[in-house]
Amino acid sequence: MDFIAILSIFVLACFVGYYVVWSVTPALHTPLMAVTNAISSVIVVGALIAGAASAGLSSWLGLAAIVLASINIFGGFAVTARMLAMFKRKGR
Amino acid sequence: MAGHGLPDWALIAYLASGVLFILALRGLSSPTSSRAGNRYGMAGMAIAVVTTLVTQISAAPTAGELTALGKIVAAIAIGAVIGLVIARRIQMTAMPQLVAAFHSLVGLAAVLVAAAAMLSPAAFGIVGADGLIAGVTRVEMALGTAIGAITFSGSIIAFAKLNGSMSGAPILLPARHWINLALLLAIFFFMFGFWHSQAPIDFWLVTGLAFLLGFLLIVPIGGADMPVVVSMLNSYSGWAAAAMGFTLHNTAMVITGALVGSSGAILSYIMCRAMNRSFVSVIAGGFGTENGAGGEGTKVDRPWKRGSAEDAAFLMKEAEQVIIIPGYGMAVAQAQHVLREMADLLKKEGVRVKYAIHPVAGRMPGHMNVLLAEANVPYDEVFELEDINGEFAQTDVAFIIGANDVVNPAAKTDKASPIYGMPVFDVDKAKTIMFIKRSMGGVGYAGVDNEVFYRDQTMMLLADAKKMVEDIVKALQH
Numbered sequence: 001m002d003f004i005a006i007l008s009i010f011v012l013a014c015f016v017g018y019y020v021v022w023s024v025t026p027a028l029h030t031p032l033m034a035v036t037n038a039i040s041s042v043i044v045v046g047a048l049i050a051g052a053a054s055a056g057l058s059s060w061l062g063l064a065a066i067v068l069a070s071i072n073i074f075g076g077f078a079v080t081a082r083m084l085a086m087f088k089r090k091g092r
Numbered sequence: 093m094a095g096h097g098l099p100d101w102a103l104i105a106y107l108a109s110g111v112l113f114i115l116a117l118r119g120l121s122s123p124t125s126s127r128a129g130n131r132y133g134m135a136g137m138a139i140a141v142v143t144t145l146v147t148q149i150s151a152a153p154t155a156g157e158l159t160a161l162g163k164i165v166a167a168i169a170i171g172a173v174i175g176l177v178i179a180r181r182i183q184m185t186a187m188p189q190l191v192a193a194f195h196s197l198v199g200l201a202a203v204l205v206a207a208a209a210m211l212s213p214a215a216f217g218i219v220g221a222d223g224l225i226a227g228v229t230r231v232e233m234a235l236g237t238a239i240g241a242i243t244f245s246g247s248i249i250a251f252a253k254l255n256g257s258m259s260g261a262p263i264l265l266p267a268r269h270w271i272n273l274a275l276l277l278a279i280f281f282f283m284f285g286f287w288h289s290q291a292p293i294d295f296w297l298v299t300g301l302a303f304l305l306g307f308l309l310i311v312p313i314g315g316a317d318m319p320v321v322v323s324m325l326n327s328y329s330g331w332a333a334a335a336m337g338f339t340l341h342n343t344a345m346v347i348t349g350a351l352v353g354s355s356g357a358i359l360s361y362i363m364c365r366a367m368n369r370s371f372v373s374v375i376a377g378g379f380g381t382e383n384g385a386g387g388e389g390t391k392v393d394r395p396w397k398r399g400s401a402e403d404a405a406f407l408m409k410e411a412e413q414v415i416i417i418p419g420y421g422m423a424v425a426q427a428q429h430v431l432r433e434m435a436d437l438l439k440k441e442g443v444r445v446k447y448a449i450h451p452v453a454g455r456m457p458g459h460m461n462v463l464l465a466e467a468n469v470p471y472d473e474v475f476e477l478e479d480i481n482g483e484f485a486q487t488d489v490a491f492i493i494g495a496n497d498v499v500n501p502a503a504k505t506d507k508a509s510p511i512y513g514m515p516v517f518d519v520d521k522a523k524t525i526m527f528i529k530r531s532m533g534g535v536g537y538a539g540v541d542n543e544v545f546y547r548d549q550t551m552m553l554l555a556d557a558k559k560m561v562e563d564i565v566k567a568l569q570h
Contacts, residue, residue, distance in 0.1 A: 003228050006338055006346055013347040016114055017354030024120040026451065026476050029359060029458030030187055031130075032120050033326050036352040037194040039113045039133055040333045042344050043201050045106075045144045046216070049340070050208035051164045052148035052157070053215035058208035059160070063167045065204035068197040070171020071178070076194060077134050078179035079187075084130060086465035087123035090472050 031083045038076025044069035097217050098147060103343065105143040110347030112136030117351060123471055140344045141168075184466045185423050188322055188456040189255040195325045196247035199306075202240030202332040203299060206233045209339060210295050216340055227287055229339055234283040234295060236335035238302040243328040245306035250321050253310075254455060260315025262377050268312055269376070275305045312377030320363045320374045322456050327356025359457045366451035366477075368503075368513035396532070399551035401563030404526050407551075409568065411488035411524075413444040415480065417517055418460060419453055419495025425557035427493065428467035434561050435469070437568040446483075447474045448517060450498040481518055490522035492544075493557050496529075500542045525550040528560050 024032050047069055050062025112132045119129015145164070149157050182190050209216045210233060213225045220226050225233075252258040265271065279301050286294035313321055334349020336342075364371050408414055416435065422428060435445040447469060453460035464474055484490060492499055502509040503516045519525050527550055544550055553560050 003338075006341060006343075009343055010334060010338070010346045010350050013110070013114075013350035014354055016347075017117075017351040018358070020114060020117045020351070021355045021358045024117065025122060026362075027449075027458060027461040027471055027474060028120045028123065028126060029362075030191075030454075030456055030462045031126065032117065032355060032458070033191050033323070033359065033456065034187075034194075035116055035120070035130060035133055036326060036330065036355045037191060037198065039116060039137065039348050040198050040329050040352040041201065042109070042113070042137060042140050042348045043198065043205055043333045043336055044137075045140055045342055045345060046205035046209065046336050046340050047201060048141065048144045048164060049148060049216055050205060050212065051167065052145070052160050053212075056212075058212040058215070059163075061204045061208040061211070063163055065201040065208070066164060066167035067171045067174075068201040068204070070168045071175040072171075072194050072197050072201075073137055073175065074172040075175030075179045075190075077130060077137070078176050079182060079190065080130050080133075081127070082179060083184070083187075083462050083465070084123070084126045086462065086468075087126070087471045088465070088468065089123075090470040 027087070028084075031080050034076055034080040034083065038073055038080065041069040041072040041076065044073065102143050102147050105139055106342060106344040107347075109136040109140040109143070109344040112139070113344075113348050113351060117355065136344070184462050185426075186255075187459060187462060188318065188454075189251050191456060192247045192251040192254055192322055192325065195322075195329045196244050196251065198329040199240045199243030199245075199247060199325075199332060202329075202336055203237050203244060205336055206237035206240065206339070207295070207299070209233055209336075210237075210292065218339065218341075224290055230287045230290055231283065232335055232338040234286045234298050236332055236339055237295065237299045238279055238283065239328055239332040239335055241299050241302035242306035242309070243325055243332055245303045246310040246321075246328070247306075247325050249307060249310040250318060250325060253315055254318055254322075260318070262312045262314040264312050264377070265308070268308065272305060272308055275301055275308070279305065309375070313374065314377070317367075317369070317374045317377075319452055319454075319456050319459075320360050320367075320369070320371070323356050323359035323363055324375075325356070327353050327360060330354070330356055362451060363457060366515065368511070368515070394546045396546050396552055397550065399526065399553055401553070401560060402567045403551065404553055404560075405564045405567035407524055407526075408438055408443065408489050408491070408564075409441050411438075411443050413446070413483070413487045414438060414489045414491055415446050415448050415484065415487050415522070416491045416493065417448045417450075417495050417499060417519065418464070418493050419450075419498060420455060420460075421494025421496075422557055423454065423460075423463050423494065425494065427558040427561050428463050428469075430558060430561045430565060431493065432464075432467045432469050434565050434568065435473075437565060441568075445473065446480060448477065448480045449474060450477050450495070450515075450517065453495065453498065477515060477517065484518045484521040487522045489524045489526060490517070490519040491526045491528075492519065493528045493561070496542055499544055502541075502543060519544060520547060520549075523549060526553055527551070528553045528555070528557050530554065530556060 330352025
């Protein structure tokens, strides 16, 4: 994929993000931050490539990044789920 | 091989994971759809991880590949255990610190990935025919490491301030704007150097200076502005992920980065608007100094009325509608559970009880809603500022607990006040105002006196918030 193709995806995704985030109810802004935290750890993809394919220093950097991103992925989704489970309607 | 060499199915899988992340955020438009949304997010992440592993490890793996896979699985397991334990143990009041800490991890992970890609570009499939990294990719990875490093050190400071490990008061270096500007220019200079020659030293200098810049950017910002800072760092962590997505030509990372980046930017904007601060003035720092921006000389001895728990209970029992305005002080006093008990008793008496939430009521966007939800307050009794502010004229009791600046009419009338222009609750329109406060001495975050204390219809309930509500509950039970 060339730079322009990636850039197009990026720009369109920014617009999608803009409209999707404005539609998030303010009551759920804290879960929003927790879940965006978890999904931004998709950077683990880069860490996995480093950990799987290379040797030496960069594989250790990759493994360290895998640990950090995994803390975020598991912690982020779990804490979001915990918060969302608390939001109940009247007459539960 | 990443990016260029990937099979079509893998590219489609990454796209699918990006779409699932969009759906995860989309789900948060209402509490009912939010739980499904969270599961979409998990599915998206699982697809991204599995796709990467399958494309990186061949069908008949060599011994070396198996060892690498073993290490990877162990690394994921370590992270999973730490993450799940933290997620289970963390208190809801500590959510802002946790989010700041998580941001720092994303930032550091971005730095590590950028460094690994710089050291072994071939593994990432980003070397050209000349054996060098393409120029545009060099810029992308330098940006990735710079934003990641700023996110990391900035979030560490935000964490320390929110966690109370360091004073919330701004620390102001002389000429700090010039120092920051010089650092920024130096970062761009070495980025240019890395683009020009791909010299590793330039990469490390960009990274090191960005760490320093992140630290210096957040240190002068006061505790009151932390909701903006946490949102801003949320945005940065997204841009760091996006920059690495550009480097590795990965759709899932680019889409996610754009989503998270815009999300954090929008939340920062909402928080700034709620405090009537410009983003620039927040970033410039210095707001919320310990000795207050305007407090001096405004204190005069004026008459005010003190009420008891029994008076409060009696008045609220007779009321048709009570609006509770909680602030962070309520969470500090851990009064949310007994507050909900009070509301339940009032509802039994036929009183309509509503909660009114200011966007900056907590320590991060939406924090107060989570704290109330934890105390089993149904979310359909909780209203945002603009949805409820018209109702105070038909309200018998405005019950203010742990809040101060968000009900200060000076924001509407006093042009000299540091909080002038901030949207506030029109509590003065309610028949009775009950104001729980520890003593008459303290002032809010902004350090300004509050006209509401001295109003005819105001009853000051001076005590610890939890103790006072407990006493009201006792009085209601009689």
